[in-house]
Amino acid sequence: MKSSTPTSVSLNGVDNIGKTTNLTWLHRGMPGAQLVGTIDAWDSRWQEVASDDFAHWWFVSSSTAEHVELVMRSHAARRAGSGTFALEDRGLPMLRAVCAAxxxxxxxxxxxxxxxxxxxIAADHLPPPGPRREVHVLLRRSAVPAHEAAEALNREVGPVGERYRAYQRALAEIMLVQVERGDYDVVLDIAETAILDVQRLLRAxxxxxGLCVLSLPRASLERLWMLAGMSESGKSTVGELLRSEHGVTRLKIGYLLEIAALRAGVSDPYQAWSEVEQAERLTEEILRFAASSKARTISVESAHRFKATAHLKRVWGDRCRVVFVAADLAVRVSRAAETTAQVRERDTIKFKRGAHRVADIADHILENSGPLSALKFGVKRLVTATGLRHTVPPTGWPAKQGRWLQEATEYLRDEQTALVLATGSTGSPQWRERWSDIDLLVVRNTLPLDWLRGAVGTLPAPQGVKVGVSAFTIGDIAALRIPPRVAQSLRRAADGFGVLYRRVDYRIPVPTRAHVDRLSRGELGLVAMTTRRLLATEHTDVRAVYKHLVLLAKILLRADGHHLDTAEDVLAAFAHHHPAAGCAPPSLDDLIRDPLDPEVGRRLTVATVRMLAYIDSLDHTARVNP
Structure with missing residues (x-):
């Protein structure tokens, strides 16, 4: 505290908004504060009325005078028992609102x-005003009372009657009146904000x-993977795959809680702390680690305790993904250096902690009864697909080749077809006669051989134009098992370019620029090899060489953070950002006008050779000392 004046801080709001949860966590961040709780702990008469039909007493049998008297005298007792710095679960403004509702x-x-x-009525039972400072904080999801009450009711565990519904609506309306007349010092509109972010905002x-509140560690953690599962299901393998193949920092719950216990002076965190507190203490240690290491993604294993894991999900919100690794008992035993009885014994301990129930709240169930290759593919899809934005762009027919594209779309489309895109320059103003191809992307539920041969294989092409159809399954697209040009086409589709058909139930995943960059650099070796093969032929295919030159330039520019599409823009940007390459190919107009001109071919070859040499020199900045 910056002042010695006695102070009370209260947290208020409709039911199920997180008052008690946030106040309890806040208490650990306010040195010297006393958690005085709710008023029912301060008058024994609450036990008497609760022993019978409490709701009937509250709403029917008690008079308003009797009800208000008990509430206010309980508050007075709590205030009298409060120390210099008290944290109240529901302060005086909300107690008035509760009684009024x-x-x-x-x-x-x-x-x-x-x-x-x-x-x-309250005036006769409240303690006389004293030199105590009061800071009343209101948490609310909505400034609209009807919506605020509905959100509170939606979070009730069981069914509620109309009387209680009416009470919640009245309570929300009264608290809005209180807000307008300034009864609350702080109003936090939290909507669906995760507990961690509410806690940060509350402390700030x-x-x-002017209150002394410890800030939570600042960390830019984008993803927290919580790995759960029964004994020998493969949690450690998944954690290692996340670390070795996807750059995720791997941590253990036991280690983090040991650190938290040492910090708090506790010998056994599992005995000293509830599972809710374990989750919050674990969160603080994860934040400290991420802040110091700059880790952006972290995996934590093993999440055996159901209540702790469920609370972690609420604390972190969408940033946390719980993965339950599942495997048959026989498979798990075959992987263990133990007998079936020993594995079952370890499972029994986990059952008592609710480890099996984590599957019910998991964001992903990762089946691991098969080969390691399947697990690797599953983990990759998990990492790739999680957090991808999905979109529903409009469809339309381009001005160029519009009639043929419409006919081709109808030819390729059936009930399994989810998406048809015109990719590259197809249909755009950049499409060039006697040079550009028509490229289509088709996404289907499945790609059986009869469809590939009967549809793709028989698609009639316009006179003198080469047509290429790339086909992928929905699973391919979801896992981004696609080349970079397809990833870039999906990004362009999100902006409304090239969408010829989209099935009504299909939402297009949108790869990030980082995805496109990684995919592009992953193909650099293949593109360079193919380019050298093209250069090795006696008669240079200038069209193919030029396209590969542009592709090489795109890969480098994407690594620089520049994402361009048209060939002329790509090469101009490359010359600007990479002048040391000395890459000066002929213009596209020259190539189209006279592709057989020896001088045009020579200039293109020289530019491509310089590009390859330049790429080969880029990683020479890393040297190995002898």
């Missing part, structure tokens, strides 16, 4: 009448009010 239901009063009645706002 109850009066609306019980007495049939209007909101303002109920508030006025509660204020009159309290710091603005």
């Amino acid at each position: 109850t009066s609306v239901i019980k007495d049939g009063l209007a909101l303002d009448e109920a508030l006025a009645l509660v204020d009159r 706002r309290l710091q603005e009010h």
Whole structure:
């Protein structure tokens, strides 16, 4: 605290908004604070009314005067028992709102009448004003009372009656009135914000009010993978694949909790802390590690405790992905250096912790009863597909080749077809007669041989134009098992370019620029090899060489962060950003006008040879000392 003035901080909001959860976590970040909790712990009469039909007493049998008297005297007792720095679960403004909302239901009063009645009764039971500073924080998902109440009711575990629904609506409306008249010092509109982000925001706002609150470590963690599963299911293998093949930092829950326990002076974190607290302490250690190491993606194994894992999902929100690795018992035993009985014994311990129930809340079930190759493909798809944006762009017919493209689309389309794209320059103003191909991309549920031969193999081409059809399954696209040109076509499709047909239930995944860059650099060796083969022939195919030259330039430019499509733009940008390459090919107009001109061919060959030599020199900045 920056002041010795006694202070109370309260957290308020409709039911199920996270008051208790956030207040408990906040308490650990406020040295010297006393968590005084809810008012029912401060008057024994609450136990008496709760022992019978509590809801009936609350809404029916008690008078408003009796109800308000118990609430306010309990608050007075809590305040009297509070130390210098108290954290209240529901402060005085919300207690007034609760009583007023109850009066609306019980007495049939209007909101303002109920508030006025509660204020009159409360005046006789509240402690006299003292030198205590009060900071009241309201959490709300919506400024619209009907929506706020609906969100609270949607989070109820079981069914609720109409009376309780009406109460929640009245409570939300009354708290809006309180906000408008300034009863709350801080209003946090949290919508669907993850608990971690609410906690950050809450601490920051309290710091603005001069309160001593420890900030959570700042980290730019993009993805947290929580790995779960029964004994010998392959969690460690998945963790190692994430580390070795996808650059994910691999951590262990046990180690992180040991560090947290040492930091807190606790000998056994599993005994000292609830699973909810374990999840929050684990979160803080992950944040500290990520902040110091600059890790962007982290995997943590093994998530054996159901409540802790469920709370971690709520804490991290969409950044956290729980992966349950599943395998048959016989397969798990075959992989273990143990007997079936020993594996079952370890499973029994995990069952007691709820490890098997994690599958019910997992974001992904990774089947690992098959070969290692299947697991590797599964992990790659997991990493690639998670977090990809999906879009539903409009379809349309390009001005160029529009009639033929429409006919071709109808020819290729059936109930299994999810997407037909015109790719490259097809249909665009950049398409050039006597030079450009027509390239189509087809995405289907499956690609059986009879369809490939009967549709793709028999597609009639326009006179004098080469047509290429690339076909992929939905699974290929989802896992990005595609070349970079297809990835770039999907990105262009998201902007509305080239979408000839999209099935109504199919949403197009949009690779990031980073995806396209990695895919492109992964193909650099193949493109360079093919380019050299083209150069090795006696009669240079200038069209093929030029296209490969442009492709090589695209790969380097994408690595630089420049994503261009048209050949002229690509080569101009390459000359600007890589002048040391000395790559000066003939113009596309020259190539189209006279592709057999020896001088044009020579200039293209020289430019391509220089490009290959330049690429070969780029990684020479890394030297190995003898």
